[in-house]
Amino acid sequence: SRQIAAPTGPERSCKSWLTEAPLRMLMNNLHPDVAERPEDLVVYGGIGRAARDWECFDAIVETLQRLEETQTLLVQSGKPVGVFETHKDAPRVLIANSNLVPAWANWEHFNELDRKGLMMYGQMTAGSWIYIGSQGIVQGTYETFVEAGRQHYDGELKGRWILTAGLGGMGGAQPLAATLAGACSLNIECQQSRIDFRLRTRYLDEQAEDLDDALARIERYTAEGKAVSIGLCANAADVLPELIKRGVKPDMVTDQTSAHDPLHGYLPSGWTWDAYVERGQREPEAVVMAAKRSMAVHVQAMLDFQAMGVPTFDYGNNIRQMAMEEGVDNAFDFPGFVPAYIRPLFCQGIGPFRWAALSGDPEDIYKTDQKVKELIPDDPHLHNWLDMARERISFQGLPARICWVGLKDRARLGQAFNEMVRNGELKAPVVIGRDHLDSGSVASPNRETESMMDGSDAVSDWPLLNALLNTAGGATWVSLHHGGGVGMGYSQHAGVVIVCDGSDDAHTRLGRVLRNDPGTGVMRHADAGYEIAKECARENDLDLPMLDK
Amino acid sequence: SRQIAAPTGPERSCKSWLTEAPLRMLMNNLHPDVAERPEDLVVYGGIGRAARDWECFDAIVETLQRLEETQTLLVQSGKPVGVFETHKDAPRVLIANSNLVPAWANWEHFNELDRKGLMMYGQMTAGSWIYIGSQGIVQGTYETFVEAGRQHYDGELKGRWILTAGLGGMGGAQPLAATLAGACSLNIECQQSRIDFRLRTRYLDEQAEDLDDALARIERYTAEGKAVSIGLCANAADVLPELIKRGVKPDMVTDQTSAHDPLHGYLPSGWTWDAYVERGQREPEAVVMAAKRSMAVHVQAMLDFQAMGVPTFDYGNNIRQMAMEEGVDNAFDFPGFVPAYIRPLFCQGIGPFRWAALSGDPEDIYKTDQKVKELIPDDPHLHNWLDMARERISFQGLPARICWVGLKDRARLGQAFNEMVRNGELKAPVVIGRDHLDSGSVASPNRETESMMDGSDAVSDWPLLNALLNTAGGATWVSLHHGGGVGMGYSQHAGVVIVCDGSDDAHTRLGRVLRNDPGTGVMRHADAGYEIAKECARENDLDLPMLDK
Numbered sequence A, B: 001s002r003q004i005a006a007p008t009g010p011e012r013s014c015k016s017w018l019t020e021a022p023l024r025m026l027m028n029n030l031h032p033d034v035a036e037r038p039e040d041l042v043v044y045g046g047i048g049r050a051a052r053d054w055e056c057f058d059a060i061v062e063t064l065q066r067l068e069e070t071q072t073l074l075v076q077s078g079k080p081v082g083v084f085e086t087h088k089d090a091p092r093v094l095i096a097n098s099n100l101v102p103a104w105a106n107w108e109h110f111n112e113l114d115r116k117g118l119m120m121y122g123q124m125t126a127g128s129w130i131y132i133g134s135q136g137i138v139q140g141t142y143e144t145f146v147e148a149g150r151q152h153y154d155g156e157l158k159g160r161w162i163l164t165a166g167l168g169g170m171g172g173a174q175p176l177a178a179t180l181a182g183a184c185s186l187n188i189e190c191q192q193s194r195i196d197f198r199l200r201t202r203y204l205d206e207q208a209e210d211l212d213d214a215l216a217r218i219e220r221y222t223a224e225g226k227a228v229s230i231g232l233c234a235n236a237a238d239v240l241p242e243l244i245k246r247g248v249k250p251d252m253v254t255d256q257t258s259a260h261d262p263l264h265g266y267l268p269s270g271w272t273w274d275a276y277v278e279r280g281q282r283e284p285e286a287v288v289m290a291a292k293r294s295m296a297v298h299v300q301a302m303l304d305f306q307a308m309g310v311p312t313f314d315y316g317n318n319i320r321q322m323a324m325e326e327g328v329d330n331a332f333d334f335p336g337f338v339p340a341y342i343r344p345l346f347c348q349g350i351g352p353f354r355w356a357a358l359s360g361d362p363e364d365i366y367k368t369d370q371k372v373k374e375l376i377p378d379d380p381h382l383h384n385w386l387d388m389a390r391e392r393i394s395f396q397g398l399p400a401r402i403c404w405v406g407l408k409d410r411a412r413l414g415q416a417f418n419e420m421v422r423n424g425e426l427k428a429p430v431v432i433g434r435d436h437l438d439s440g441s442v443a444s445p446n447r448e449t450e451s452m453m454d455g456s457d458a459v460s461d462w463p464l465l466n467a468l469l470n471t472a473g474g475a476t477w478v479s480l481h482h483g484g485g486v487g488m489g490y491s492q493h494a495g496v497v498i499v500c501d502g503s504d505d506a507h508t509r510l511g512r513v514l515r516n517d518p519g520t521g522v523m524r525h526a527d528a529g530y531e532i533a534k535e536c537a538r539e540n541d542l543d544l545p546m547l548d549k
């Protein structure tokens, strides 16, 4: 099977960096160190793909290589469907993935279209070519654990332990994030291969032989005040109820199995993974039912932990919804991580800002790390993150960095990186993007927009405006997806990536796009009534016509 | 209550025509001759609004008046929420109306948000400021009849007659459209008041006394080759079976009773309208049953006509569904009007193209009519439409014209109009737009995308790409809506309007946008496998990377 790796260095096969960049980032998404199942074009998050199939992948590559500076490529669910004349300040690629008319927006219909070769699941950054491996979620997870520690344990996680499950593309960031936050963690994962991968990349410290062994290790390390992460190969739907039965009390409970996709992402209790995959092809309905029944058991145990006083939260995999559909009426009694810990950041446009070095040279990222410290000198927390990230996180594919910053910083960082490209400090251009999970780019009532102050959780005008505005502002590529994170029917969201090629044009566009994009997040939260957002809008001179009406 | 009318003439209150145009078109949508309930900001189609409320309306107007040439206003469900820096080739307004995350995309949730003041129903052209009154309905119906004539009668409807029913708000356009298409028509309508209204407005020519009289008139006029429309006050569920019994064979059969709403829109056989209304309040279930039983009889007769070889089609009123529920298993044997007649047009990017004269002067429209004839000299149907429209259809609000043209013509018409503005032939700029019901701009599985060849009816990536591309191309305003036409949950669609202000910039943008916009329609249908679309793509040099793969 094919092995893909992005070209590196200063030579291009495309006509400009604005087309070379999406080419490299598409390929980078499929790099064996980045993608979960590159042979199937699956990047992460269940079946989140970078392109619909290999024929489409090849056609995208060919088209990018011939694309002119005033043309725009349209990609429909991972297939390159058209090239149209636009202009130099327009995006070079426009992407719409997995979008379905609402009454048909469910997994059954999607899977039918997927089987027919008419659709592809884009997840968030898989089909929009700005996935950067597990680092992408490490900082978000770290921030979440730290904030939870602040709220529940006076900011001290030493001697505490976190119980979670799922060591996949995203979930695999949990053990490292817990360690960085100072806590031990018990990470349940049903596939040994996933545990192996996390041990190899140093995201996970050790594997326990069984539950007793795991608990013994936890007891020892918490007593010693050491932040060690422990993997356990088992089914979470078995382990959690067992822990409840034994009266074991973790200090925090969450979950990152791929519960959003019961057909591909959640192993029913008592099944092997192979049987799950195989039967899924033959009898999808039965498999979905079995998976959801196990999720109900899993969520019930999480509710029991909450009742014991353990801080328990949903980590954005829609497991509460699935359990509710299976009869767990109070599944939503424990909160999502956004309203619990992340929303105040979103109100300031702060979210998972990221960049990648097209040179392929780690030094380029270290230099940008240094630039960030220079430009934001007064944030020790941020400096600490950059240091720890450099030390503990290996790059996957193209060197990249994630760093949660907001409206007041993104544009000036972007323009500074562009200057570094211009003056030769960096060896090649840099791309700047973010997750779709960001302040102004998503409507997802079970995750990012859960429990909005004004009840506007399900209003998806906002991410659509975000995509339209980023297109108008001159981002390099823009994407509109459906169903990322929480699955078909439950979210709509937009992505943006912009290239720093060192040119004056890039400088101007970066100034617009990296202000407008987080600006829509502040706008959306101000409109919902959040005071922090209103203040942030005023401090940053956002023009919101009805702000004070 | 307030009375709104768009300013006319060459003086502006905004800083450029690119902002004056949306201002005038917003106001035009609320003109008392255009809007159905202007006092509530309702333009058409139930509760389709132009702005969320009067405060929002005022704020939109104020913001447009101060908007700079490099700024873009964002409108979220009829509320102006932000102004951002973009550039001169970006849209001046970006609109997202009524969009909901799919799992919440239903009338209950929408109504709740609407009551809270968080949302607005934008229908198709109400919230996107390009509604032009009932001219649009006449033309759509005309095109349908003409296309049916092309397919079944070598393009000649002279001496032919159409059998239909329903002379309500939409259905009342049928007799006029049939006449314009050159055919006689027999229009069954059970309420005398509806027939009187259509006689008065000259949409209907004559009323017959009874069925024998009606058939005698039809015989006479078809023999004479005259296109006369005849009304008959009767119940369609009685008349159609009687015609079958007599062996009468019309040349085309359809129906526009309000069958979609059996409680309010379809009179059961043997009932008076008053009894129907009165009993509907007391015993809704019984009334619905009676109505649906009659629909089954009605549809059975339509099937019988089809079996006799008469071209028979559903006109978007859901009567097949109702009959099927009443046991007519093969109700869907006759097709809907889109797959039958409109799709071949959509395959060529042909759809409800329209423009309005910001001068307010009807002469400007007559001059553009003339220009269209000049530029498309070889299309007698189009010339016929333009002549008849001028003669038979009164302007409502700003003078406007609708005219179904496609990929090969839109851009050159737009650039010609721009030239007419530049050289002073027209007294002020013109705006060019279209309905959201168009070739590349909508996903609506019960209407525009019913029975797509490849089964991609519900895939809404397409309208999203359409909106993104029109934004990238430099349209003046772009909109993304949900739920227009068929209601919440059942459609997603995009709008576009572009201004001809006579400038070189406008010339360039018109060339892009008016090619790209219908181009996405051709692309979407070519991707679905339609040969006509593939040919059209080749003839017009569309760049579709996987067209031949």
Ligand SMILES: NC(=O)c1ccc[n+]([C@@H]2O[C@H](COP(=O)([O-])OP(=O)(O)OC[C@H]3O[C@@H](n4cnc5c(N)ncnc54)[C@H](O)[C@@H]3O)[C@@H](O)[C@H]2O)c1
Pocket (backbone or CB within 6 Å): A036, A044, A045, A046, A137, A140, A165, A166, A167, A168, A169, A170, A171, A172, A188, A189, A190, A191, A194, A234, A235, A236, A237, A256, A257, A258, A259, A260, A261, A265, A266, A267, A268, A269, A315, A316, A317, A318, A337, A437, A484, A485, A486
């Ligand atoms: N909170 C966030 O910001 C955020 C971000 C990204 C993803 N997510 C969500 O987190 C989930 C995980 O994402 P991912 O990319 O890691 O997915 P993934 O599919 O790569 O990994 C899921 C892992 O869960 C394991 N698993 C499945 N069922 C299990 C069970 N019953 N017991 C133990 N392990 C089980 C699988 O073996 C797999 O390794 C998804 O639902 C995703 O949408 C949340």
Ligand SMILES: NC(=O)c1ccc[n+]([C@@H]2O[C@H](COP(=O)([O-])OP(=O)(O)OC[C@H]3O[C@@H](n4cnc5c(N)ncnc54)[C@H](O)[C@@H]3O)[C@@H](O)[C@H]2O)c1
Pocket (backbone or CB within 6 Å): B165, B166, B167, B168, B169, B170, B171, B172, B188, B189, B190, B191, B194, B234, B235, B236, B237, B256, B257, B258, B259, B260, B261, B265, B266, B267, B268, B269, B315, B316, B317, B318, B447
């Ligand atoms: N092409 C489209 O997609 C499209 C466009 C517009 C309307 N429609 C559909 O067409 C239908 C008509 O729309 P409208 O706005 O004219 O509705 P309307 O309610 O204003 O008119 C319906 C008319 O049918 C008459 N009628 C009812 N039962 C009858 C019977 N048994 N025999 C004879 N006449 C009868 C009524 O008296 C009324 O005048 C609706 O179902 C609408 O959804 C489809």
